[in-house]
Amino acid sequence: MTTVTRTFGDYGGRYVPETLIPALDELESAWEQLRDDDAFKAELRELQATYAGRPTPITRAARFAPDRRVYLKREDLMHTGAHKLNNALGQVLIAQRLGKQRIIAETGAGQHGVATATVCARFGLECIVYMGSEDMRRQAPNVERMRLLGAEVRAVEFGTKTLKEATSEAIRDWIANVETTHYVIGSCVGPAPYPELVRELQRVIGREARAQILEVEGRLPDAVVACVGGGSNAIGMFYDFIPDEGVRLIGVEAAGAASLGTGRGGVLHGARSSLLADADGQIMDAHSISAGLDYPGVGPEHAWLRDSGRAEYVPCTDEEALASFHRLCETEGIVPALESSHALARALDCDAELVLVCLSGRGDKDLAEVFRREGRGE
Amino acid sequence: MSRKTLVVYLMAMPDTPELVEAAVGAGADAIEVGFPFSDPLADGPVIRRAGERALAAGMRVGRCLEVLAQIRERVDVPLIPMTYASIYDAYGWAELEREARSAGATSFIVPDLPTDVRTDFKRIQMVAPTSTDERLRLAADATDGWLYLVTVTGTTGARAALAPTLAPLAERSRRVTDAPLYAGFGISTGEHARAAAELVDGVAVGTRAVEAAEDGPRALATLVADLRSGLDA
Numbered sequence: 001m002t003t004v005t006r007t008f009g010d011y012g013g014r015y016v017p018e019t020l021i022p023a024l025d026e027l028e029s030a031w032e033q034l035r036d037d038d039a040f041k042a043e044l045r046e047l048q049a050t051y052a053g054r055p056t057p058i059t060r061a062a063r064f065a066p067d068r069r070v071y072l073k074r075e076d077l078m079h080t081g082a083h084k085l086n087n088a089l090g091q092v093l094i095a096q097r098l099g100k101q102r103i104i105a106e107t108g109a110g111q112h113g114v115a116t117a118t119v120c121a122r123f124g125l126e127c128i129v130y131m132g133s134e135d136m137r138r139q140a141p142n143v144e145r146m147r148l149l150g151a152e153v154r155a156v157e158f159g160t161k162t163l164k165e166a167t168s169e170a171i172r173d174w175i176a177n178v179e180t181t182h183y184v185i186g187s188c189v190g191p192a193p194y195p196e197l198v199r200e201l202q203r204v205i206g207r208e209a210r211a212q213i214l215e216v217e218g219r220l221p222d223a224v225v226a227c228v229g230g231g232s233n234a235i236g237m238f239y240d241f242i243p244d245e246g247v248r249l250i251g252v253e254a255a256g257a258a259s260l261g262t263g264r265g266g267v268l269h270g271a272r273s274s275l276l277a278d279a280d281g282q283i284m285d286a287h288s289i290s291a292g293l294d295y296p297g298v299g300p301e302h303a304w305l306r307d308s309g310r311a312e313y314v315p316c317t318d319e320e321a322l323a324s325f326h327r328l329c330e331t332e333g334i335v336p337a338l339e340s341s342h343a344l345a346r347a348l349d350c351d352a353e354l355v356l357v358c359l360s361g362r363g364d365k366d367l368a369e370v371f372r373r374e375g376r377g378e
Numbered sequence: 379m380s381r382k383t384l385v386v387y388l389m390a391m392p393d394t395p396e397l398v399e400a401a402v403g404a405g406a407d408a409i410e411v412g413f414p415f416s417d418p419l420a421d422g423p424v425i426r427r428a429g430e431r432a433l434a435a436g437m438r439v440g441r442c443l444e445v446l447a448q449i450r451e452r453v454d455v456p457l458i459p460m461t462y463a464s465i466y467d468a469y470g471w472a473e474l475e476r477e478a479r480s481a482g483a484t485s486f487i488v489p490d491l492p493t494d495v496r497t498d499f500k501r502i503q504m505v506a507p508t509s510t511d512e513r514l515r516l517a518a519d520a521t522d523g524w525l526y527l528v529t530v531t532g533t534t535g536a537r538a539a540l541a542p543t544l545a546p547l548a549e550r551s552r553r554v555t556d557a558p559l560y561a562g563f564g565i566s567t568g569e570h571a572r573a574a575a576e577l578v579d580g581v582a583v584g585t586r587a588v589e590a591a592e593d594g595p596r597a598l599a600t601l602v603a604d605l606r607s608g609l610d611a
Contacts, residue, residue, distance in 0.1 A: 015463045015490045017420045019506035019531055021513065158426070164417065171419050176532035178508060267464035267490070268417060280439050281468030282416040 004028050006192035009307060011300035014191040016171070016270045023178045028193040030098055035200060040093065047089055051122070052079045054086075054204065058212045058356070063331035065355075069217070070347050072334070072359040073209040075233065082337065082361030083205060083233045084115035088184055090201035092119040095182035102126045102181040106170040108135055108163030108229065109292035109339060110142025111361055112186030117151035127151040130170045134161035135291045138369050160285050163229075163295045167269050187230025188299035191270030195299050202236025205358060210240050213356055223248040223352035226360065227343040228260065228313065229293035231302045233360035242310060249311035250350055251302060252342045254321070256287030259298040260306050260313040268296070274303040289318040289373065290338035290366075314350075316342040324348065325363065325370065337361035338370070382609040383407045383524075383580030384571070385560060386587045386602060387460065389414060389428040390437050395448040400595035401587070402453045405606030410487060410582065411449065413442040413461035420489035422535030424585045439469055443481045450482025458502065460487040471499060485522045493517045502526050507543035511550060518555030525551060527561045527578060535585050537564035540573045548577040568608030575609050 007013050014024060034040040048054040056074045064070060075083035088105075095103060103125050107113030113129040120127035129146055133155045136143050146153050159165040167189075174183040188198040206224075213221055224241050226234035228251040238249045253261055259274050266275040268283055276284040276296035288294040305311035324344035328336050336344060340360045347357040363370075386401045387410040388394050398409050414429035414437055421429070437445075442459070449457060459478050466474050466488065475486065486501040493503050493516050503517035506528040518525055529544040530537065541564055551559050561574045562582030574581045583605055590601040 013495065014492060015495070016492065017489055017506070017528075018492055018504050018513070018517070019508050019528060021492050022508045022510055158423075158430075159416075168417050168419060172422075172533050175420070176530075178531055265467060267462070267467050269419075270490070272463075272467065277464065277468065279468060281462075281464040281466070282433065282438075283464070 002028055002032060004032050004193045005196045008195070008301045008304035010265070011273050011303045012192055012195055012271050014270060015267045015272065016191045017175060019175050020178060020191070024191055024193065026098065027094070030094055031193050031197050034094060034097065044090055044093060048204070052085050052089060053077060055208045058209060058216070061328070061332050064328055065348055068353050068355060070355045070357060071213060072357055073205060073237065075205060075358060075360050076334070076336065076340070076362035080111070080115045080118050081364065082111040082115065083202060083236065084112040084186060085118065086204055086236065087186065087198050087201045087232060088112065088115035088119045091182070091184040091197070092123060092125065095184070096123065098182060100180065100182035102177065103184055104128045104130070104170050104173050104181055105184045106130045106163065106166040106186060108166065108294060109290065109337070110135070110139040110146070110365060111292065113151070113153070114142050114145050114149070116184050117146045117149040120151065121149045128173070129153050130156055130166040130173070132156045132161040132163060132166045135163065135166070138291050139365050140368060142365050162291065164283065171269065187232040188235045188301060189230045189269055189271060189273070189297055195271065195301055198232050199235045199239060199301060202232050203239050205233065205236040206238060206240040209237065209356055217354060219354070220244050220247050221354045221356040223250055223350055224356045225250045225252060225343045225347045225350065226358040227252045227293060227339045228298060228302060229257070229295050229339065230297070231299040233358050235299060235301055237358040238305070238311060248352065249305070250346060251311055251313040252316050252346045253313055254286070254288035254290060254293040254342060255315040255317045257293050257295060258315050259296060260302060261315050271300050273297055273300040274306070289321060289369070290342065292337070292339040293342065314346055316345045320345040322370065334359070335363040337363045338366045382575045383558070383560060384602070384605055384609055385410060385562070385580060385582040387412060387582060387584035388591055389425070389432050389588055390442040390445045391432055391435060392445065394445050395452050397591050397595055397598055398449045399452045400599040401602045402455055404599040404602035406455065406602050407580070408456040408458065409449070409453070410458045410460045410584070411446055413439060413459055413465055415462040415465055418462060420533055422533040422585065424588055425534050428588045439465060439474070443477055446478060446483060447481040456484040457482050458485050458487055459483050460489065463488055463490050471496065475499065487526065493520050504528055505547070505551065507531050507547050511554065514551055515554045518551065518557055521557060524558040524560050524580070525555060526582065527551060527559050528563045529561050530564050532563065534563055536566035540565065540570045544574065545577055568604040571605045571608035572611050581605070581609065
């Protein structure tokens, strides 16, 4: 029996066609061996330090939040501009050990697609990224970046034309090409072993941030805040704080995509989780200004953390996120991703004095969408 | 050699009972009835779009069960609902199984439910060219009646020729089970059916049947008759 976590309470599991089961078994046993392998860990650490730019600092946002102590964990300063590279680096290293030369990924905001395309360029691997055509419109600079890096971006033109359909198409590609291909899933979603694998690759965020805040403040924060779409930056930020009972863990969902706040149990993209679904189990459309949060599902471990009460999940509207976006630009000289701006909004008004918030990515990719929405387009 | 079995897949729609009657009249031995799901991972574009049309036409689970009962009034062949885990999860696994059986279902196919999940739910198991011998054995032991051999590594959809991966999969399956083997995914013509009949005990035809059904019962009957004569040749 595997020691990899396959289920989180009633959530998680493997709801995929039989065709994929051997590949999931192969990935799981590779991961089980590599997660404790000193050579693998050393290679990943070396790449994080010399290529990705880790550790990332924490920054006190004193003008942004004058009435409390808010620290930003600066994943926006990573190479490629978001936490997504933590996962893509680790997964591509695993794919290399599995002998897979073809890499596929899905992307919503484009950050995971860019991270995956980046690592594939670094290692000389073929890279195909599925992206909804609506997201390609909203996140055009990232589409150009992926192409510049040598990746093929395949538009997904059906359904919501966003992350949900892009993920479905990536899984269909994997079903058809599983023997040659590794699927670098971008969040802590999907069939086991992906939720554990992605969490462990993102855990570096919280591990660093916990040590950093202890060093500057001499104590743990009252609250740790992160935005939640699929939930990978949040699970990576939260995980090492779970044993710290006095630390509140606050996940912030887009109000129109609150899989945890307003969802119900269901099965999507290979796992059982809390989803935006109707009484028949049909998946419903999510709505968010932020392409990275525009997803009707969420990682199964978040559903379990919600049910157990260890983490709380709160909503944030598009307007609140936009207000925080501008506020951070104007008060700190930092342009946050719209995704991270959701976390910033709740970091400002949650009931806590010392707050650590994950600034999961930078907002360059969002400028055109913000200007379009505010009628400032060219 | 006994007669080969022809399984035809149709998406549940208000006119499906009439289509099923035409298919059975033309030589179909069993019918898979698709209950549409918003995110069908195992399906290619044709069946995915058929599911989108069915959902737009209001084919919710309750309505699908009504159509299933109407089909049962018209034909005596095995009827097999085929839908995804999310539908069962929402409806209740035992409840949906019970209500489908009382509407006339004889077995079930859940394409995103691997053999070792929900082992208490007796259903037709699927295996694929990537399945290990161990998993073939597991599926064969658990399956309800016949074993569904997915001919390709891929999703549903018509292909130009019968996949070369079917022969080794059929051979490996024979070594572990006496259960009848039916092949599906990518079988769309009488010629494919004839080639498959040399390897397995039956075929399942989905995508091409869904396309023919869009042109009405006569077009579907013509396709089924062609598949039948391929199998019987």
